[in-house]
Amino acid sequence: MDKEAQAGVDVWKYALGFDVMRVVKCAIELGIPEALESHGKPISLSDLSSSVGCPEISLHRIMRFLTHHGIFEKQITDAPHYPGSVFYAQTPLSRLLSRDNMGTFVLVQAGPEFGLTAKDLKAGKGSGVEASPDESIIWNMVIDKEYDKLFQEFLGCHAKVATSAVIDNCSKIFQGIGTVVDVGGHEGTAIGMLVKAFPWIRGINFDLPDVVSGAPLLQGVDHVGGNMFESVPKADAVMLMWILHDWSDKLCVDILKKCKEAIATETGKVIIVEAVIDEEGEDEYTGARLALDMTIMSSTVNGKERTAKEWAQLLDAAGFSRYTFHYMKAIDSVIEAYP
Ligand SMILES: C[S@@+](CC[C@H](N)C(=O)[O-])C[C@H]1O[C@@H](n2cnc3c(N)ncnc32)[C@H](O)[C@@H]1O
Structure with a gap:
């Protein structure tokens, strides 16, 4: 793609690009990194939903965004009982985002007090x-x-x-x-x-x-x-x-x-x-x-x-x-x- 065409795509990141950090903040507040870690293996949407107390529909949208950005991993299983089902797994990055590691950095940074005008x-x-x-x-x-x-x-x-x-x-x-x-x-x-x-x-x-x-x-x-x-x-x-x-x-x-x-x-x-x-x-x-x-x-x-x-x-x-x-x-x- 030439530079002008690329700019036409990139400008949408600024025009509509919802800040990844704000969604990561939500995931940390929900305790998703800890829920995945304690589950010990890839987790289904419904199990994740019960574990973190967030309705499946909204959680699905959040996880769709965060897996797109490589924060968590999406796996599609071919297991006989659930062919085509989606499971979520930790990545090396999401492991670092637990509350006792660098999760609080994100929560503080995404706080409302930080602005630059x-x-x-x-x-x-x-x-x-x-x-x-x-x-x-x-x-x-x-x-x-x-x-x-x-x-x-x-x-x-x-x-x-x-x-x-x-x-x-x-x-x-x-x-x-x-x-x-x-x-x-x-x-x-x-x-x-x-x-x-x-x-x-x-x-x-x-x-x-x-x-x-x-x-x-x-x-x-x-x-x-x-x-x-x-x-x-x-x-x-x-x-x-x-x-x-x-x-x-x-x-x-x-x-x-x-x-x-x-x-x-x-x-x-x-x-x-x-x-x-x-x-x-x-x-x-x-x-x-x-x-x-x-x-x-x-x-x-x-x-x-x-x-x-x-x-x-x-x-x-x-x-x-x-x-x-x-x-x-x-x-x-x-x-x-x-x-
Ligand atoms: C950004 S924090 C750094 C804390 C720690 N050194 C670290 O790296 O995580 C700055 C620290 O300086 C302390 N502080 C601010 N003004 C101070 C002062 N006048 N005398 C002594 N400590 C002060 C604050 O209370 C705070 O704990």
Whole structure:
């Protein structure tokens, strides 16, 4: 098909293309990935319908859409009792979409709070360099109780996914470190996993007082409440995972300076776990990183994903003398920065 003819087909994706993510969200809310998993073999429409409590007619339409998009698999059986019957099966992708894996990412992303409008952009949203007075708004505001609960669940899932990648790919950077403080560590999931994987580490989970007051007890981890713009607990290494992308350059420099004050000049380091945008090359995670940048643009006041050059500018401005980038086969990279 020539380019013009192809455009005539593609334009329908934008004109009528119902967002796949919104239907995947429905499937997660219904618990379809879990229902298929617990059934242990391909499932008929009527069994799936009783399992998730959704009428067959609408479920059939949802599954027709999702199998077309490769989220689930449709199998037509030639078994003698049900020739031609349709059964549904998991795919490697749908397995990752359970609530205890990446399902909550989808639920949070598809939430009504994430929008991006021309009005927002014209008003300067996403320019992300200078600090604005209301930047901490998302961390002090409960949009609605149910969404807040989902968001907390999502942060726990994110910490599990991101920390597993760090443990699997970058174990060397934790060798010989006595104490690590995870700044903005939420309820301590990440530092708890690091202490388990590298038992010589004593962990400090540092977050806003309201957040740590509800955090569970974790072996080898002390919870400390405070404000990273004022001071950060002293440690051999400071970790900042998915923190700096929420803030303007100006406030990132303030945070990084506080982290630098918390570590020894000769031996300390700051470990940053964040996406690094590559504008020249692409890998299999490029699309996800660029999508994350759009999410951050719409959900924060002044946050952004940064290129390696932009990371270097921040670290230089905060007074770090050198830094090393570790690229992983993941959405995030790890940057080690030394005073
Ligand atoms: C995007 S979450 C990242 C959580 C976790 N590091 C992760 O990667 O899943 C940002 C965290 O920063 C915390 N935070 C926001 N403002 C803070 C402040 N001023 N001082 C300390 N923590 C703060 C929030 O409460 C939240 O837990």
